[in-house]
Amino acid sequence: MNSGRRHTKKAFPWRRSLWIASLLTPALVVMVLFVLWPLLSAFRLAFYEFNGLQPTGFIGFENFRKVLFEQPYSGWTYNALKHNIIAFVALMVFENGTAFLLAYALLKALPGHRIHQVIVFLPVVLSAVIVGFLWKLFLHPLFGLVNQTLALVGIGAIPWLGNENTALGSVLFANVWHWLGFPTLVLLAGMQRVGKEVIEAARLDGAGDYVLMTRIIWPLIAPSVTIVTILTFIGSFNWFEIPYVMAGLTGSPGGATDVLGLYFYRTAFGSTTTGIQDFGQGSALAVMMFIIVAGVTAIALRYLRRREIEL
Amino acid sequence: MSAAVGTRERGELLKNGAIQLMLAINAIIMIYPLFVMVMSSFKTNAEIFSSPFALPAHFSLANAERVWSETNFVRYLANSLGITLAAVALILLFSTMAAYAIARYQFRLSALVLMFFLSGMTVPLKLAIIPLFIQLDSLGLVDSYAGLVLVYVAMGIPSAVFIMTGFLRTLPRELEESARMDGASEFRIMRSIMLPLARPALVIVAIQNAVPIWNDFFFPLVLITSDKFKTLPQGLTVFVGEFTTDWGVLFTGLTLAALPITLLYIVLSKQFISGITQGAVK
Numbered sequence: 001m002n003s004g005r006r007h008t009k010k011a012f013p014w015r016r017s018l019w020i021a022s023l024l025t026p027a028l029v030v031m032v033l034f035v036l037w038p039l040l041s042a043f044r045l046a047f048y049e050f051n052g053l054q055p056t057g058f059i060g061f062e063n064f065r066k067v068l069f070e071q072p073y074s075g076w077t078y079n080a081l082k083h084n085i086i087a088f089v090a091l092m093v094f095e096n097g098t099a100f101l102l103a104y105a106l107l108k109a110l111p112g113h114r115i116h117q118v119i120v121f122l123p124v125v126l127s128a129v130i131v132g133f134l135w136k137l138f139l140h141p142l143f144g145l146v147n148q149t150l151a152l153v154g155i156g157a158i159p160w161l162g163n164e165n166t167a168l169g170s171v172l173f174a175n176v177w178h179w180l181g182f183p184t185l186v187l188l189a190g191m192q193r194v195g196k197e198v199i200e201a202a203r204l205d206g207a208g209d210y211v212l213m214t215r216i217i218w219p220l221i222a223p224s225v226t227i228v229t230i231l232t233f234i235g236s237f238n239w240f241e242i243p244y245v246m247a248g249l250t251g252s253p254g255g256a257t258d259v260l261g262l263y264f265y266r267t268a269f270g271s272t273t274t275g276i277q278d279f280g281q282g283s284a285l286a287v288m289m290f291i292i293v294a295g296v297t298a299i300a301l302r303y304l305r306r307r308e309i310e311l
Numbered sequence: 312m313s314a315a316v317g318t319r320e321r322g323e324l325l326k327n328g329a330i331q332l333m334l335a336i337n338a339i340i341m342i343y344p345l346f347v348m349v350m351s352s353f354k355t356n357a358e359i360f361s362s363p364f365a366l367p368a369h370f371s372l373a374n375a376e377r378v379w380s381e382t383n384f385v386r387y388l389a390n391s392l393g394i395t396l397a398a399v400a401l402i403l404l405f406s407t408m409a410a411y412a413i414a415r416y417q418f419r420l421s422a423l424v425l426m427f428f429l430s431g432m433t434v435p436l437k438l439a440i441i442p443l444f445i446q447l448d449s450l451g452l453v454d455s456y457a458g459l460v461l462v463y464v465a466m467g468i469p470s471a472v473f474i475m476t477g478f479l480r481t482l483p484r485e486l487e488e489s490a491r492m493d494g495a496s497e498f499r500i501m502r503s504i505m506l507p508l509a510r511p512a513l514v515i516v517a518i519q520n521a522v523p524i525w526n527d528f529f530f531p532l533v534l535i536t537s538d539k540f541k542t543l544p545q546g547l548t549v550f551v552g553e554f555t556t557d558w559g560v561l562f563t564g565l566t567l568a569a570l571p572i573t574l575l576y577i578v579l580s581k582q583f584i585s586g587i588t589q590g591a592v593k
Contacts, residue, residue: 016416019497023412024424027405027468034443034465035431041442053445102337105330112334118580119338122345125576125583127526129544130569133551134348137561145347148363177341186588209326238437241528245548261437268441269533279441286438293435 046283063284079255080263088236095176099183107191121181132245135174164256171246171257183228190224226304237293351562359558374563387546395525398463402520406468410475431469454536462530467520478512518586543568
């Protein structure tokens, strides 16, 4: 195409344009077909009634009304939403809290800190399906590793995934184990950017660990905290794989582990137990999840970024 | 004074000891479950139930043989490998081409095109699965390798374009200009001069995309129904359904499924960690 010696860009502007266009075309075509078009359609389809795969008629906000205000759909929606919110709060406290402490410990660069980074990040590269099944086996009431360990200290068998009060916590625990390495290393990278000089200077001024952590490091790693918070939020509201694997499509027992991702999947693609399959209501749920995630992310970014600038 | 320094040092030593203890406990919590998983894969069911903490009496490969002969494990593994390689190759190809155009040439819509790609980074494609499903169905691509690969390519392109554009912009103009003076074609300049320099960025992009694609479960769950096209994570759910009570086989399946990426991670841990953390942070 551009083999000619004298084909400078001035002599053949159309050749140059053609070359640039051909570089851009494959990526643009894929994006338009499989991102832009589906995304725009997702908003449109939420206002349609469906018969199988076919939209049959415009019905306004009817799908939204059903999932938000009509039983039993609305009950399922709020039950799932509640668990997403619980998941977000729990992951912020337990996963990211632990990650902060680990990152601070690793910042000291004591012997073995490098190998620890590799170890803590290992589960992150594994599939959620592997992690979910592994912990499902370990949490088995009779033969699972967890209860066998507890039996050594005389604690009786607990049906972790079978009890409504412990099921969600157990699934969250597996999630923390899976992802802990991620916030740990993101926060550690943030702390390392603070710089040894700043920390040394604070130490010379007599700052202890507590003061160092709360007054120097915490404010200075604000950008990393922003990222971790937002990713945790997005992750909590798109949560699907680990609950699906550990507690099944209906969020057993009795919906105690149901989350919006599972409920959306059941509504859109049906399940053997509930029987419904409704692309319209599914699209309405997807649009609402999109609005929650995009809206909260935008507001949170604004608020958290302001905190970064002020300090 | 020396006494004061002494107490301070002792305090520091004590504190570091406590920190090391905390890290050691954490390391055990992270590693021990995986260790038990691997050890259990050599055990019989009876051994797993009666002595969960003991090492296997014999390092028997009986479970592995059953996974090999009684399940479609190898098929799932090959599917995952093929789909991941195809998707990553296309992501690298398409995004490098697009990024090269944006980074190395000045044209009118350049900024707009880049904006279009960047806005794709914020889209959670999972939530558009219904129209995506309808779209693929109308193209006859539901329940095929091609449909799944195209979805992954679409998901990977935005951040890959972002990273490659950033990297390609840093390469010096002089290299390109002097080759052009020598009469090299635009394609040759890209292929032989600029792209070899972009290799570090290509590695990061490849890892960043390969890990989530290899591990993905959601898209195969929706898009693939035939057993012969199923990926490894999806195949595991079939497999677990069939061997519910046979824990030796289950642990072996999980171990074998975890093995390829774990080995790769151990060899390339630095690239994995920076690739995955940067990938999400971008």
